[in-house]
Amino acid sequence: xxxxxxxxxxxxxxxxxxxxxGLAMPPKRKLAVLACMDARLAVDQMLGLxxxxxxxxxxxxxxxTEDALRSLIISHYLLGTQEFMIINHTDCGMLTFKDEELxxxxxxxxxxxxxxxxxFHAFADVQGNVARQxxxxxxxPWIPRSIAIRGFVYDVSNGxxxxxxxxxxxxx
Amino acid sequence: xxxxxxxxxxxxxxxxxxxxxGLAMPPKRKLAVLACMDARLAVDQMLGLxxxxxxxxxxxxxxxTEDALRSLIISHYLLGTQEFMIINHTDCGMLTFKDEELxxxxxxxxxxxxxxxxxFHAFADVQGNVARQxxxxxxxPWIPRSIAIRGFVYDVSNGxxxxxxxxxxxxx
Numbered sequence: 001x002x003x004x005x006x007x008x009x010x011x012x013x014x015x016x017x018x019x020x021x022g023l024a025m026p027p028k029r030k031l032a033v034l035a036c037m038d039a040r041l042a043v044d045q046m047l048g049l050x051x052x053x054x055x056x057x058x059x060x061x062x063x064x065t066e067d068a069l070r071s072l073i074i075s076h077y078l079l080g081t082q083e084f085m086i087i088n089h090t091d092c093g094m095l096t097f098k099d100e101e102l103x104x105x106x107x108x109x110x111x112x113x114x115x116x117x118x119x120f121h122a123f124a125d126v127q128g129n130v131a132r133q134x135x136x137x138x139x140x141p142w143i144p145r146s147i148a149i150r151g152f153v154y155d156v157s158n159g160x161x162x163x164x165x166x167x168x169x170x171x172x
Numbered sequence: 173x174x175x176x177x178x179x180x181x182x183x184x185x186x187x188x189x190x191x192x193x194g195l196a197m198p199p200k201r202k203l204a205v206l207a208c209m210d211a212r213l214a215v216d217q218m219l220g221l222x223x224x225x226x227x228x229x230x231x232x233x234x235x236x237t238e239d240a241l242r243s244l245i246i247s248h249y250l251l252g253t254q255e256f257m258i259i260n261h262t263d264c265g266m267l268t269f270k271d272e273e274l275x276x277x278x279x280x281x282x283x284x285x286x287x288x289x290x291x292f293h294a295f296a297d298v299q300g301n302v303a304r305q306x307x308x309x310x311x312x313p314w315i316p317r318s319i320a321i322r323g324f325v326y327d328v329s330n331g332x333x334x335x336x337x338x339x340x341x342x343x344x
Contacts, residue, residue: 003203003255004322010220011333018331020212025265027211031175037227037243039199040192044214048182051217055209058230060243067239070289071209071232077274077281078265083175093197093250102249109249112313117242141284150176159190161183 023052032075035087036062040156061094063121064136073142088130089154094122126153130164195224204247207259208234212328233266234259235293236308260302261326266294298325302336
């Protein structure tokens, strides 16, 4: 039995006691979170979010890619979010490799040369990475200046979020 | 007080009763989920996932963008996931606009012409969209054929997942 079959069985149980009907499409708390895809990050729980509260965007590393930007633009312009929160974390897989190593491995194992993705966005410093992502968002001409943008590192050993202060952006 | 300040207060409470330390970086159930960012989707709950179980990738629409592909490649090659699950949902915001309308609005409101993102990936049919995303993943030369790839539509009115069968891919 596959894991997907297992989670579908779990979904049947979830649906039996489903009590989230009638929630509106726009996030109630006008918040969008961009976080890493890491399996240890229970994003809703760590932030006390309930279904309907916030958009949650996740990718490898919690990077402001073109796609994350696409999602955040849709989140704000079409669904009214006013605050963006970027969450990276300690012990991230993105600290464990270099883009060129992964690219070489993929080419070797599959026999297919690299086209997309153009970058894997591995990084060597979590705090610096968060600061860079804040900077990318602030620099984007389509993200209004009225939006609050703050960045954090989640500690997978104790569940705590630590803010990456804006001054880091200048020195990253 | 901002919403971000509120969720940081919630995080302090979360950290006080934190009991997820010691989880390994690779997802325990070798599963990666690509889902829409929609606020009503409690992905972990709807699938019965615990922290540490699965990678969760989310973007506007649950689209196999270059960035989602990047995350899935990292998920499989570096962290060992073997099954991919795509989740779109009923009443999706992506059904409510057209790319060119949003692009025109952004240009008008900001005075800055469009460069990135190149596409917003709005769609008109959820089932068809899921089928197309499955097809994109299956066609990618860097995604091994050994990986199980299945797609679903989550019904926000009752919490149920319905599978989009592979035959749909052929007729999408």
